[in-house]
């Protein structure tokens with residue numbers, strides 16, 4: 001535990017000096033998958049990684065990627081002391097690259113539209129935009145996911161060779177490729193299913209929070225935010241340190257408590273936080289707005305735990321303030337377009 005000058009507690013993992021973190025505002029995500037592609041082309045376009053999306057965006061409610069990852073177990077027991085067993089999902093759960101009729105359309109003069117050669121029945125983001133609920137009150141939202149670089153990572157604990165570790169300087173969780181022997185206990189142990197096995201290299205691989213970018217290893221030596229954040233068209237990701245008390249992450253997570261964790265009951269203490277989604281109110285049969293929330297609160301509670309209620313209530317209060325012409329730090333933080341606020345990565349050495 002460390003305490004900031006304003007007296008709020010921030011729990012950092014043992015031996016970690018500062019914890020890098022991300023806040024994603026789900027109200028801005030348009031499901032364009034730019035983040036997925038930015039990550040894929042930067043880090044996972046090599047052999048054995050075809051099925052890997054270190055960053056993925058899934059439609060909720062939905063089975064996600066890999067399929068039904070929320071039912072695969074992993075994480076910690078209620079006291080946060082014993083790991084709970086997780087399952088190893090099969091290859092099909094990740095979906096596989098479909099074969100398209102490129103050859104015929106591009107080179108053989110076929111008038112057929114471009115389409116998969118066989119009827120696909122599963123793939124990443126297969127249930128895009130399906131959602132739940134009955135017309136006219138159906139609903140869905142997009143959920144972008146990366147490794148959460150957890151404070152209490154069950155993947156690290158699961159590895160008998162200590163190949164996974166949490167860096168002291170910023171809490172990023174990495175796999176030492178020389179130590180890893182591909183046992184895949186980490187894949188079972190992570191309840192978010194954010195470690196992947198590379199069958200060609202026979203090692204595990206995962207999101208590295210673009211650490212070379214935040215270390216300023218780019219061509220100009222600049223410090224850059226992770227690619228998923230920088231390339232996101234609506235700029236919904238804020239990046240910084242949880243313990244930087246002037247930064248938006250600390251303010252949104254610890255002071256205003258409007259950014260919440262995904263599945264806190266897994267008890268790995270993720271360092272990726274979400275601003276929960278709002279939707280227009282429900283409509284009556286005659287098409288009028290009625291006083292009933294479209295996205296059921298109990299579903300949001302299932303995803304983000306009980307703190308989601310207060311987070312939603314606070315955001316509503318803050319919005320009302322802005323509508324009355326008053327100032328709101330929360331709304332300012334959530335709507336800033338100043339990149340020095342969005343990405344505060346140079347505050348600690």
Ligand code: SF4
Pocket residue numbers: 146147148149150153154155156173189190191192193194195206268
């Ligand atoms: S999300 Fe999974 S892989 Fe990432 S640190 Fe947490 S437990 Fe480990």
Ligand code: SF4
Pocket residue numbers: 028029030031032033034035036057142144231232233234235236
């Ligand atoms: S790039 Fe941004 S808006 Fe597009 S899917 Fe990713 S997080 Fe959502």
